[in-house]
Amino acid sequence: MPKEQIEEYIEAIYDIAGKNGLAKTTEVAKRLHNAPASVTEVFGSLAESGLVRYEPYKGAALTDAGEEVALKIKRKHRLLEVFLSDILGIDPEKVHEEACRMEHSISDEVGDAMCRMLNAPARCPCGKLISPCEKEIATCNECRTADGSTDSDKSAAPRKVVPLTDLRPCQKGTIALLRGDKKVIQRLSDLGLTPGTEVVLMRKTPMGGPIELCVRRTNLAVGHEIADNIFVKAVLEA
Amino acid sequence: MSGCMGCGAGRSCNKSQKLQSSNSQFGKSQSNDGSDRKSCQDCKKNAGMVVALAGNANVGKSAVFNQLTGVDQILGNWPGKTVERAEGILQYKGRKIRVIDLPGIYSFSTYSLEELVSRDFIALEKPDIVVNVVDASALERNLFFTLQLLELEAPLILALNQVDLMEKRGIHVDVEMLAKTLGVPVVPMVAIKGKGVLELTEEIVKLAGRRSAPSQTESGIKSRLKYGKEVEERIEKLARLLDGIKIDYPRRWVAIKLLEKDEEITKLVAGMDGSLVSAASDLAKELEEMHGESSNVIISAERYHVAEEIARNAQSIGVEGVSLTDRLDAIALHPVLGYLSILAVIGGLLVWTFVIGAKISELLVEVLRPIEQLEPVVSGPLGDILWNGAFAGLVAGLTLVIPYVLPFYIILAFIEDSGYLTRISVMLDQGMHSMGLHGKAIIPLILGYGCNVPACFACRIMETPKQKLLAAFLVTMVPCTARTVVILGLVAAFVNIWWAMALYVFDILLIILLGRIAFKAVPGDSVGLIMEMPKYHVPSAKVVLKQTWARTKSLLWVVFPAYIIGSAALQAVYAAGWLNPVNDLLSPITVAWLGLPSAVGILLIFGLVRKELTILMLAVIFQTTNFAAVLSPVQLIVLALVTMIYIPCLAVILCLAKEFGWKKTAAITVFEVVFAILLGGIASRLLMPFL
Structure with a gap:
């Protein structure tokens, strides 16, 4: 099966079912303008390659490997959207369509280079979060200052990180990556948000307001945009 | 990630010995008071003693200041800066001591003007004593700043404030242990109620009296503050390179700041000897490659690691119930x-x-x-x-x-x-x-x-x-x-x-x-x-x-x-x-x-x-x-x-x-x-x- 088709399916399942839900065969078929029978067939082969769990007559859910593919493609898609609208000045209405076509043909390297050029944007033009790359770095600054050649050295095992804003109230996480302005990163690490530190999301405030977090026995209020750029490994409650 | 955790674990073993510091009194490194304070115009006029209050925001620093100085206060700006400066006079047993309240800050980076003003005051004007006011219930974060004061080789007294709130939160701090580890006097206080103010005043006078004692060797100061091996080696190497140049800041501190790529200090040193800056940036790069983080973040993390260790050894934390703050915030931060x-x-x-x-x-x-x-x-x-x-x-x-x-x-x-x-x-x-x-x-x-x-x-x-x-x-x-x-x-x-x-x-x-x-x-x-x-x-x-x-x-x-x-x-x-x-x-x-x-x-x-x-x-x-x-x-x-x-x-x-x-x-x-x-x-x- 061509890579593009696999990615389209994975993306569709991700969009419909979210990270861990089930996408119904009919819904996927409707979205991709395909017959349910052929969707079922594709689900079967995706299940074989370990990207989805297929439950006959119910639908398909992404496996961890599938989710990784989905996040990667979403990252490229949203980076492309930012690139098309901010750099090339293309009408934001049209960038989605364009990005849908382009996302399958660019390599990870191109995606990361775009990320660097665009100064590691946090969100796509329509406001969806761009997940961070998988490089072993603690701040985007390093990536920016490093020359291209060292980039490949830094790719490592994928890690599952989420923005701090994705934690539920009272959920714990450990700091994995800080993204953003140099001074902001300095201030955050001065306040104790250093890599590996445990934080607890205390509270989210209404209307996308600041979040309250607890780190090293101190409560901090951090603006939503800044918190979007603090990535943590979520700690699951026992 | 695994890299970060690993170096954290590696650090704790060599640190535990290093933190066993002598209780030798301290700050004697500047025995040449008169010449050091040349730049401080007011001191000359007033020849009295100068005490600076430093600490994070919201630790009750102004309460300590008010308790020490009473009504004799002068409020103004730092010369040429839009940063407020408060000064007062502490009178005790016939002595007149000038007390300067520094802005509430969390670090000595270049994040804000307040941080620059404070670090220059401590490093260059060399107050006789720096009282570091800390919030007893958030010891770890406050010690992060204390460590930086020690790096600046400030003659320090730790005012452990709000011990009443600390006890309410089920925390106990071993004051003697803390004093021993840091090598500085520690005074528990409830400044808002005036508790501990007399003890702090006496400690100030006592420490000031001892300042004429022979100066402490540099190694004495260093021993308290060692970081993980990789970082420490590079700091020491850089500090040795700095031996040749004349700079008003403490050498070890300058070395740390150079590794952190602090803009001001890098500029200052570049003006004296460009090769030092490139040496520093090479060393910083080595660290960055080792840890996969930028050097300032590595050093902050190191410092926090030391603070964590000290706090863990000196305090015991009980169980805390739902606090009044939680209950009030459920209303104050409620959507409607x-x-x-x-x-x-x-x-x-x-x-x-x-x-x-x-x-x-x-x-x-x-x-x-x-x-x-x-x-x-x-x-x-x-x-x-x-x-x-x-x-x-x-x-x-x-x-x-x-x-x-x-x-x-x-x-x-x-x-x-x-x-x-x-x-x-x-x-x-x-x-x-x-x-x-x-x-x-x-x-x-x-x-x-x-x-x-x-x-x-x-x-x-x-x-x-x-x-x-x-x-x-x-x-x-x-x-x-x-x-x-x-x-x-x-x-x-x-x-x-x-x-x-x-x-x-x-x-x-x-x-x-x-x-x-x-x-x-x-x-x-x-x-x-x-x-x-x-x-x-x-x-x-x-x-x-x-x-x-x-x-x-x-x-x-x-x-x-x-x-x-x-x-x-x-x-x-x-x-x-x-x-x-x-x-x-x-x-x-x-x-x-x-x-x-x-x-x-x-x-x-x-x-x-x-x-x-x-x-x-x-x-x-x-x-x-x-x-x-x-x-x-x-x-x-x-x-x-x-x-x-x-x-x-x-x-x-x-x-x-x-x-x-x-x-x-x-x-x-x-x-x-x-x-x-x-x-x-x-x-x-x-x-x-x-x-």
């Missing part, structure tokens, strides 16, 4: 109740102010009536005229500003000290973003309802120059008490209260709108909100009064002089018979465009000095206080609207110029004049059909 409580608190504050203010004002007017002359002296010797004007200015300040501003700021300081103001900042943060500001800006904006002058100074709490300027610009649009007097006196009294309220609401909308435009138009950076959320506590009367005074004092040295001198000058203009020529000159604007009587022209000039003069002079010119008889409702509203917006008053202009320079001040002033006139004309045409 939160906004309702903001409305209630701020609304209540304003209403209280104007009810109480009106009473005090009335009382003062009664007292001053026998000596006050409302009717300006317009003939006779120039001296009399000027004196009369100046006196009228003083009386106006006393009866119109103080009675409203003082109660307003007392209650505001109360709300602030309780911790509630930070919750308001959090709740309104998102709204402020559209104006390029963040939640903290609500503090100067609310202050502006009292008087714009302290509010402009309060814009210093914003981080970037752009945000400071934007906040100050919006502050000048906030109707202060003087403008509220005009709105109430013209519109609420003679049209109705609803139109007065409408003006207030319109003003808020205008601030939001102009804020958005200015955010787009003004170049520069904006940073988001990062703010500590202190626990709620019962405000201390001393802190509240102190804060109120800090804000009101600018009234005395900016507003009162502007009132007095400005009023005298106006009186002269009045007496010189320029009244009608000025009115005629302005009549195309006042009469043709705004639809007001031509006599209003001079009022707007007078309002430049004192906004509430418009209403006083109106009474004088028309010989009546029943303004409804001389002005139509539309005219009353238009006059109030124009007065509300048209210019920051003279005192505010001076204050803006001081903070931002004349060019920006002129831009704001001209814009507001033109804008107010434009708006007034449109309003007079639009309102006609309704009233």
